[in-house]
Amino acid sequence: MPIINVQMFPGRTAEQKAAMAQKVTDxxxxxxxxxxxxxxxxxxxxxxxxxxxxxxxGKLDS
Known part of the structure; x- marks a missing residue:
């Protein structure tokens, strides 16, 4: 059972996250x-x- 961790900045919609998860799985x-x-x-x-x-x-993104 592979587990794939994706870390990203907030701001994507649920639809974008679902599409990304599908493409990563594929x-x-x-x-x-x-x-x-x-x-x-x-x-x-x-x-x-x-x-x-x-x-x-070494520098914060914010």
Whole structure:
């Protein structure tokens, strides 16, 4: 049972998140899945991280 974690900034709609989760699931199954593996076996966890809690290159994104 693969678990795929996606961390991103808040602000996407439920529809955007659903579409992303579907495409990530499809991509996993296409590239790493076993023959006949069900999409229901893939878990995608979306964590929204506020800008003030995200730093790149030692600098906060906020």
């Amino acid at each position: 991509a996993f199954l296409e590239t790493c899945g076993r023959p006949g593996q069900s999409p229901a076996s893939v878990t995608v966890i979306i964590t929204e991280v506020a800008h003030e809690h995200w730093a790149v290159g």
